[in-house]
Amino acid sequence: MLSxxxxxxxxxxxxxxxxxxxxxxxxxKLSKSPTAQLLYYGYAPSNNPGNHRVLAVMGRPAMSEIxxxxxxxxxxxxxxxxLAKHWPAVIWTxxxxxxxxRVLPTGHPDLRPILNPHTSRIQGVAHGDGVFHLPLGPVRxxxxxxxxxxxxxxxxxIMHMQPQLFYKHRDIEHLAIGLPxxxxxxxxxxxxxxxxxxxxxAFSRAVEQALGSDVHLGxxxxxxxxxxxxxxxxxxxxxxxxxxxxxxxVAQAQFARVKEEFLRLxxxxxxxxxxxxxxxxxxxxxxxxxxTQDSVLRCLEITNDKVQRLVHQLLKTPTFVDRLQPTxxxxxxxxxxxxxxxxxxxxxxxxxxxRQDYLPWxxxxxxxxxxxxxxxxxxxxxxxxxxxxxxxxxxxxxxxxHEVHSHDSYKSVYAEAPLSxxxxxxxxxxxxxxxxxxxxxxxxxISFWSIRSASxxxxxxxxxxxxxxNIQTDFPIIESSFGLSCAGIDR
Numbered sequence: 296m297l298s299x300x301x302x303x304x305x306x307x308x309x310x311x312x313x314x315x316x317x318x319x320x321x322x323x324k325l326s327k328s329p330t331a332q333l334l335y336y337g338y339a340p341s342n343n344p345g346n347h348r349v350l351a352v353m354g355r356p357a358m359s360e361i362x363x364x365x366x367x368x369x370x371x372x373x374x375x376x377x378l379a380k381h382w383p384a385v386i387w388t389x390x391x392x393x394x395x396x397r398v399l400p401t402g403h404p405d406l407r408p409i410l411n412p413h414t415s416r417i418q419g420v421a422h423g424d425g426v427f428h429l430p431l432g433p434v435r436x437x438x439x440x441x442x443x444x445x446x447x448x449x450x451x452x453i454m455h456m457q458p459q460l461f462y463k464h465r466d467i468e469h470l471a472i473g474l475p476x477x478x479x480x481x482x483x484x485x486x487x488x489x490x491x492x493x494x495x496x497a498f499s500r501a502v503e504q505a506l507g508s509d510v511h512l513g514x515x516x517x518x519x520x521x522x523x524x525x526x527x528x529x530x531x532x533x534x535x536x537x538x539x540x541x542x543x544x545v546a547q548a549q550f551a552r553v554k555e556e557f558l559r560l561x562x563x564x565x566x567x568x569x570x571x572x573x574x575x576x577x578x579x580x581x582x583x584x585x586x587t588q589d590s591v592l593r594c595l596e597i598t599n600d601k602v603q604r605l606v607h608q609l610l611k612t613p614t615f616v617d618r619l620q621p622t623x624x625x626x627x628x629x630x631x632x633x634x635x636x637x638x639x640x641x642x643x644x645x646x647x648x649x650r651q652d653y654l655p656w657x658x659x660x661x662x663x664x665x666x667x668x669x670x671x672x673x674x675x676x677x678x679x680x681x682x683x684x685x686x687x688x689x690x691x692x693x694x695x696x697h698e699v700h701s702h703d704s705y706k707s708v709y710a711e712a713p714l715s716x717x718x719x720x721x722x723x724x725x726x727x728x729x730x731x732x733x734x735x736x737x738x739x740x741i742s743f744w745s746i747r748s749a750s751x752x753x754x755x756x757x758x759x760x761x762x763x764x765n766i767q768t769d770f771p772i773i774e775s776s777f778g779l780s781c782a783g784i785d786r
């Protein structure tokens with residue numbers, strides 16, 4: 296039976312800075328560390344009325360530590376030194392912060408409006424003879440989410456590409472203010488429909504930390520099963536999209552069929568094809584795993600045979616492999632600078648995985664992060680990482696089904712946060728790490744909530760991967776291999 300040693304949990308430290316410039320300087324130094332991960336950066340409520348607080352949460356996986364860095368500054372202060380000029384990962388975040396609070400990050404390398412696409416228009420940056428500015432979106436064919444892309448091209452060559460998002464901004468974080476936890480949980484499930492479990496789990500873990508709650512290991516194992524089921528149907532979808540983008544329509548249809556098998560299994564297990572209403576803070580689910588175990592294992596076996604056969608056939612098809620290699624390359628330097636997560640990061644050779652770094656029971660499940668011997672950061676590497684994760688997820692689910700009835704109790708994964716009644720919750724979505732910061736008031740209602748999805752970290756590097764040696768017909772392949780979510784960042 297699995298058990299968690301309470302003395303081996305991640306620890307947290309709170310570091311308060313006297314000035315915002317001191318905080319930015321400290322974070323700029325941490326950005327050079329290969330062992331530091333930026334889990335969150337943004338505004339948070341201050342204990343001093345009338346003030347803002349800038350908050351950064353840093354992770355150090357090698358030492359199993361999470362550090363909270365924060366500094367207050369008066370609302371009357373209209374500017375602060377930009378961290379983005381030192382750390383490209385926060386370029387989009389600081390643009391969002393600036394539009395929300397009108398506090399200027401001085402020295403920001405690209406300070407343009409980001410939240411209101413209907414009132415701001417992006418412009419091409421490449422000019423000269425033969426250069427064309429080609430718009431795509433925000434309304435597109437099929438069921439693609441609303442996103443606008445502006446391509447600067449010369450002939451077929453993509454010289455530069457800028458995405459414009461936030462067409463479906465729902466203001467979820469502010470809608471939750473004053474709501475009880477159970478009502479806010481419903482909103483968390485709807486941040487991004489294809490990452491229901493990832494967001495509901497991260498939200499629940501943040502609430503549990505804010506309340507200082509104990510959690511049953513069995514509850515976390517349930518969340519792990521559901522999380523991996525969510526990963527499997529998402530990866531099947533990504534396989535289908537990549538196959539379709541390369542003209543492999545038979546494989547596209549077969550992968551879509553595999554996805555449908557998992558959606559039907561999800562409905563049988565939880566009552567929802569997208570796994571809603573299965574996660575609750577502090578409580579186990581109502582799922583009878585003994586009764587559903589056989590159907591889960593049967594689905595795993597059937598779909599695994601199909602996927603392995605299809606993948607083998609695709610990798611033996613030169614026209615498929617040639618289209619993915621070397622298309623949409625993300626260099627390791629870019630991946631580190633932009634703090635990329637999920638398959639995008641792992642395809643560049645970065646060891647970034649919330650399950651390995653911050654969820655200790657995964658190690659007791661013999662979890663091994665998907666890894667490539669020679670990662671190239673292109674669309675083929677992203678495809679191969681997902682292929683490996685497919686097998687790993689199957690193994691994890693099988694192990695959890697044998698252990699899910701464990702009732703050992705342990706404290707929340709993270710020690711008490713230095714900020715009163717505040718917690719951070721992490722999960723690994725199919726696209727990468729999700730982080731939720733939640734603060735509760737004295738009535739256990741939401742007083743602050745901020746979300747950083749995996750796509751929030753990966754979108755800024757997408758434009759670089761699309762340009763730099765690619766042509767227009769490569770774009771569908773690059774987009775499919777990234778698997779980005781508009782809803783996850785629009786929230």
